[in-house]
Amino acid sequence: MGHWLITAWVSIAIALSHASPCDAKEQSESIAMHSETCLLEPVSLATKTNAVQVELGTLLKGKSSSFSLPLRNESGMAIEISKIESSCGCATTTRKLFAIQNGCKETLAFSVLKNSLGRFGVEIRLHEANGNVRRIVLSGVVRKDFEMTPSHLTIKSQGPQKHEVHLLSYGKRRIGQNCEISVDAGAANLMCDVVPIDDKSVCLRLTRVESEASGSVDDSGEIRVVLRGPDFHEQLLLPFESDSRLSVFPRFVCSTFNEEKMVIQFYLRGGNGAKIEEDDIRNAELRRDIGEGKFACLDTRLKSYRPVADNVVRAEYLVSDGLGEFQQREHIVISLPDSRTAAFFLMRPREE
Numbered sequence: 001m002g003h004w005l006i007t008a009w010v011s012i013a014i015a016l017s018h019a020s021p022c023d024a025k026e027q028s029e030s031i032a033m034h035s036e037t038c039l040l041e042p043v044s045l046a047t048k049t050n051a052v053q054v055e056l057g058t059l060l061k062g063k064s065s066s067f068s069l070p071l072r073n074e075s076g077m078a079i080e081i082s083k084i085e086s087s088c089g090c091a092t093t094t095r096k097l098f099a100i101q102n103g104c105k106e107t108l109a110f111s112v113l114k115n116s117l118g119r120f121g122v123e124i125r126l127h128e129a130n131g132n133v134r135r136i137v138l139s140g141v142v143r144k145d146f147e148m149t150p151s152h153l154t155i156k157s158q159g160p161q162k163h164e165v166h167l168l169s170y171g172k173r174r175i176g177q178n179c180e181i182s183v184d185a186g187a188a189n190l191m192c193d194v195v196p197i198d199d200k201s202v203c204l205r206l207t208r209v210e211s212e213a214s215g216s217v218d219d220s221g222e223i224r225v226v227l228r229g230p231d232f233h234e235q236l237l238l239p240f241e242s243d244s245r246l247s248v249f250p251r252f253v254c255s256t257f258n259e260e261k262m263v264i265q266f267y268l269r270g271g272n273g274a275k276i277e278e279d280d281i282r283n284a285e286l287r288r289d290i291g292e293g294k295f296a297c298l299d300t301r302l303k304s305y306r307p308v309a310d311n312v313v314r315a316e317y318l319v320s321d322g323l324g325e326f327q328q329r330e331h332i333v334i335s336l337p338d339s340r341t342a343a344f345f346l347m348r349p350r351e352e
Contacts (some may be wrong), residue, residue, distance in 0.1 A: 038057075038067050041054075043070070049135075054069065055140060058142075060143065062113070064112070068108075073101065073105070074103070076102055078100065081097065084096065085124075117143065119140070146236055153239075154241055166202075169201065176198055178229060179228065180227070180229075182228075187240075188240050190206040220241040222238060246269070262326070263318055268313050269309075275311055280338065281302060282302045287332070298317075302316070331344075331345055332346050
């Protein structure tokens with residue numbers, strides 16, 4: 001199989017185009033440039049105690065973000081805060097008791113740390129001494145430091161093709177400036193050109209022109225992208241699947257695990273419209289990659305089988321042996337009785 005490893009240096013100067021948690025209207029230049037704390041727009045505490053919405057913007061997964069929220073008392077009387085609590089342990093503050101005189105402002109400093117990607121909402125409750133409760137609803141979106149769009153590819157096993165993948169930086173890393181980007185797409189039989197967009201994003205143009213020298217395409221695998229900057233070294237993996245005889249949808253592989261058993265669920269597709277019968281799934285063999293070209297058979301039992309299209313089925317397997325040897329990330333191969341095979345990567349979840 002032919003493999004290509006493409007390395008490119010990109011260095012351009014352009015204004016940032018992606019939002020950060022610090023894009024509130026009243027933040028100062030000094031805060032944006034020299035501080036880790038983001039100054040938010042002031043919140044008005046009026047007579048009514050309706051919930052106030054506060055948008056935090058983009059947060060990075062697994063990294064604590066600090067915020068400073070001015071509270072302006074416009075209720076016509078003094079407000080005495082006796083307790084502060086949040087609906088989730090991901091939002092914390094060190095402030096406890098304080099009072100805000102009418103027409104004055106106090107600042108509420110807090111931190112948010114989220115480990116789940118996507119939109120989120122957290123509620124901070126300010127308990128007043130008179131029994132009133134004021135609610136501040138914090139919302140935002142959690143992303144990885146680096147993300148690729150699309151997050152997976154379907155590769156044609158034959159013929160010319162083109163794919164464009166946008167690589168974005170949502171943190172402070174500037175991948176379009178003094179950053180070495182290496183792309184290994186040999187498993188998908190593709191070549192890559194790295195095209196800078198701005199200093200926070202680049203476009204990976206993956207192409208293949210069919211020729212006698214072209215290699216084969218794996219049923220599934222990952223395109224490896226390595227980023228090397230002045231102060232960081234990151235490796236990203238872009239899953240792909242081919243339109244070959246059998247493939248697993250990489251985005252829909254999931255599992256549940258406890259000390260005694262693991263349940264693996266995935267969607268299996270027959271290439272060229274070929275059907276997958278229940279007997280094929282019931283008598284399939286699942287193997288785990290143990291390195292050096294060797295595979296260990298898994299002790300499995302079919303838990304459920306459901307056709308979702310003419311050539312697509314959802315399968316659930318119960319695994320009850322050798323779970324102590326499972327790593328955080330496993331390469332699994334499924335083989336059907338008619339010799340069709342497919343491979344996929346399985347992330348081991350936390351114990352229930």
